Amino acid sequence: MAVTGLVFIGYVLLHMYGNLWAFSGQEAFDDYAHHLRELLTPMLPYGGLLWILRVVLLASLVGHAAAAFALWSRAAKARDRRYAVKKVVTATLSSRTMRWGGVALLAFVIFHILHLTTHTINPGGDPESPYLRLVGSFQVWWVAVIYLLAMLALGMHIRHGAFSMLQTLGLTDNRRRYRVAHAVGLVLAIVVAGGFALVPLGVLLGIVTT
Amino acid sequence: MSPQEKDPMATNENEAPHGTAMGTSSDPVGQAEELAPAEVANESPSQGAAAGVTAPVSTPAADRADHDDAAGYYTTGAPIADTKAPAGPVERRWTERVFNAKLVNPANRRRLSVIVVGTGLAGSSAAATLGEAGYHVDAFFYQDSPRRAHSIAAQGGINAAKNYKEDGDSIYRLFYDTVKGGDYRARESNVYRLAEVSANIIDQCVAQGVPFAREYGGLLDNRSFGGVQVSRTFYARGQTGQQLLIGAYQALERQVAAGTVKTHARHEMLELVVVDDGSGPRARGIVTRDMVTGEIETHLADAVVLASGGYGNVFFLSTNAMGCNVTAAWRAHRKGAHFANPCYTQIHPTCIPVSGEHQSKLTLMSESLRNDGRIWVPKNAEDCDKDPRDIPEEDRDYYLERIYPSFGNLVPRDIASRQAKNMCDEGRGVGPMVGDQRRGVYLDFAEAIERMGRSAVEAKYGNLFDMYARITGEDPYATPMRIYPAVHYTMGGLWVDYDLQSSIPGLFVAGEANFSDHGANRLGASALMQGLADGYFVLPNTIRDYLADGPFPKITDDDPEVRAARANVQERIDHFLSVNGSRSVDSFHRELGHIMWEYCGMERSAEGLRTAIEKIRALREEFWRDVRVLGTNDSLNQALERAGRVADFLELGELMCIDALHRRESCGGHFRAESQTPDGEALRDDENFAYVAAWEWGGETGEPILHKEDLVYESVEMKQRSYK
Amino acid sequence: MNLTLKIWRQPNGSATGEMVTYPITDVSEDMSFLEMLDVLNERLTAEGEEPVAFDSDCREGICGMCGLMINGVAHGPEVTTTCQLHMRSFSDGDVVTIEPWRASGFPVLRDLAVDRSAFDRIIDAGGYVSVNTGAAPDAHATPVPKENAERAFDAATCISCGACVAACPNGSASLFLGAKITHLAELPQGQAERHTRVLNMVHQHDLEGFGGCTNIGECTAVCPKEIPQDVIATLNKDMRHALWNRV
């Protein structure tokens, strides 16, 4: 779970960095998308790294979800009878919404792939340029809202997930590191979710245009 | 002398009035878990005192010798003696005994079984060690895990003659301090052995991973404790008992995993099985009740070890856990095991007072508080319910400072305890009314806070203040704390010889449940030492001498003695469940506690003790007739569990009073109003009472039978201790 | 003060239970929570109703025998054991819901009393140092740095009460487990068996039916000994090393 989660975090960081090219205009962004596919050629065929990445991500996703559902069912078995009254003492909202939040993210990931990878859903038309496609979609308000909500969910998932990953890997075995891990979770969550959100926001606010 | 010679009522003429003691007190008997600051032994041990010599002790009243306050309450049996300790120099006895005790060959051990009742320090360590040796061990305890035995609550520390501080400590000095602290009422050979194995305990515990306090260099830290001048107490913050018990518990669980020990949680021993297989009666098993299913089970073995703890709960309120009981020991007593010195109880002066009739137990606070706190009560009874901060200086009675100007608040524990009681008896106690009295005195830090500053007080006493605040809801930095004495430890217990074997062959007794090592008073940090010494080092070595003759003839659940024991248990349970009287078990226990506290507590008098005996007898009769226990036997039934325990306390209480009544001297924790110096100090009577009183059960209707074991001091000289 | 108690009553382990409401009057704020229940039990006994079964022993917060879910919080509103909770933490008119620890690994025996022997079995699986009596070297043979000794001690203060399990949304006993692993992992004496210990204890933990840890932190929040969550990191680290070592 932690390892796959780490893969995701690494991936979303890169992905977000890439998205920010949108602020540099169509040419830069499209170049970046193109470069992504040319990376490590000719060692790999065109788009090869992207495919490797996709395989790794898919494997991670399957592993991650499988582990998540295993934990979920163990938890249900570990408490066969529920409390009549149960209060939350300190747990963060993020930590308590990992499961449903994760499911929401899964739904989003599917939507996201159908939208920007397979071009199955085309709310803003279906132009060739990745840049135009992106900006065009976000000009449709509800697409932007879906993305923004998903980023909120992602932020929350990372806020607990990144801390949890460090803890699961056993890297937080003293009080100072434990506190640092919490801070890492918070910072990563803000950076990733915020970074991603900038693009749809930019489009909505008219900073990024076609 | 013959105890029956005199009229029991003719002895009251020299009863001293309460509360008039003057001057300084006797040497402190370092009682509890914390250093009472002024209690520094200021004499050094005198080595090599002539064998058998007892120092002259004045017996003020010539009539002491032939007075027997308890005449008519008991009969006297033949004297007894320990026959197991080898003769010769005290420091060679243990080595010799270990060498002479028969060995059991390892292949045979698998065929020998031992029952251990109790998993406190004594029981866990014994069960683990016997398991390691290869015997079959069954361990019983009433809690849900072996680790919850009341040893867990010990705070202060554990003594050991390691001399890591190079401050002149030695085995001999620990031995000497313990004998002297016990007011010369303990058996020399046992105490010497205790001191001798003490160092091994620390090694063992460290190897198990017990996290003792350490210095910056990584070595173990020590502190000075219980009124001695050397630092020999090892500690783990304020949780020494917990950490030691976890060590022993883990050793025990390791044997559980290895298959040598089987644990029986929530199993209460309700009867001892003694069977005569032709070679005389032997302890061969126990009858238990599974506290969850109610099943009455018989467990048979080659030997039985009782490590079932102390009986302080006979007072209802004590620092003991709710479940601490005398049942295991008492059932053995009724089957023939002698009960020694039952009246020796230790009372600790600085406990958090009772807050109301609902009180279920008392909590100990470190006595070090008396270093800086000042103890007082209002001069006028009318002020007792006022806010103490509104009572002006001139209306406060700093009674310890007044009565004992040279020692003030640092007087020994027994004096501090007794004077607190006297103040409350005079109607000047503070805090809530409990019954007809306010039971508390102020321990005031206002002056200390002014002198040292709040932060210094906080650094020194912060955790104690927090504990006090949690329990009472009062802020001790703002208002004075209230304290009151409470029963803390019982030195008495089943009589054992040097091998820790009771007067029933095959029945061994370890830890607080036996009487052996502390005499009339226990030094702070020595109970933990004794429990672990017994369990890790002594018992495993001595029990083999007995087991070497085994396995004993096979017996079954159907043997008549076994059936009778089981039937007896069943009968008691059926009785409790069918009386359907009008009073709850707890109400009887509370009432017994009141009687014991009033008459057999800090100060005992012949008249009071006789009153107590009558009251206990009446209460016992009422209990059997009018107790109410609801529910059934076949499920968890906590009232039923308590009924059995209270029934036994009601018998023990009477024996304690008889023992206290017959011992017309003050020694250690036993203070007889009739035996004090003119200025109120405890006065021992070595001429007449330098013996262990081992009581034999006299049957349902008979009187208890007293067997005396004379105490002979060959290595230390008996001294009447004086502080002047 | 007067309170309304809603208490879980269940005659035995196999019976189905229910919440039963008992009003209680004249509760003194100086009472401990368990003394309040003692008073209720005295009253029930007088009225001919069987008293409520609940566990306690030392009543000074160290034996770990007590433990109730009070208004949805393990050990109630203060960070302490149930036996050290006092009625001044409640106010007149409060409704107080009292339930047993709920976890499949802690079956209910009766009313509020549960069976925590699973914890002993987890310790059996390796929560010790394998040293026989008498085999120990001198206690000063191995110095232990103060920081390690202190952390070992902090972890070793766990009283095995089970509140962490009771509070955990996953029903995990990782805080308890982590506390024991950390206690022994910080000491030189615990090193030899460090890897087998963690593997076996975790295995037993899972066998007992406790859930997996997702680092939520409710355990630490209710732990009366304030065992920190970082002991679980030590558990995980040892697990990582142990697994790696096996490869």
Ligand SMILES: Cc1cc2nc3c(=O)[nH]c(=O)nc-3n(C[C@H](O)[C@H](O)[C@H](O)COP(=O)(O)OP(=O)(O)OC[C@H]3O[C@@H](n4cnc5c(N)ncnc54)[C@H](O)[C@@H]3O)c2cc1C
């Ligand atoms: C608050 C407090 C603080 C203390 N502090 C210190 C200190 O700092 N230093 C020190 O040296 N001493 C101290 N003492 C004294 C010391 O803790 C005890 O004397 C000692 O731990 C007793 O150990 P034990 O093994 O004999 O019995 P316990 O630890 O009391 O164990 C008794 C065992 O017997 C079992 N048992 C009892 N009856 C039955 C039955 N009928 N059937 C089945 N099982 C039964 C119980 O389940 C338990 O396992 C303190 C005592 C108290 C109360």
Ligand code: HEM
């Ligand atoms: C299929 C959709 C997803 C589901 C169902 C899901 C669910 C979960 C669950 C239940 C946890 C365990 C909670 C914990 O350990 O604290 C978790 C952890 C985590 N998730 Fe997800 N998640 C999903 C997608 C993602 C995505 C897209 C990311 C990328 C950022 C991600 C990153 C993480 C991280 C880093 C952890 C911490 C791992 C650990 O501590 O072991 N997850 N997830």
Ligand code: SF4
């Ligand atoms: S970790 Fe804390 S809550 Fe869990 S059992 Fe130990 S003391 Fe209780």
Ligand code: FES
């Ligand atoms: S009863 Fe011992 S911790 Fe509460």
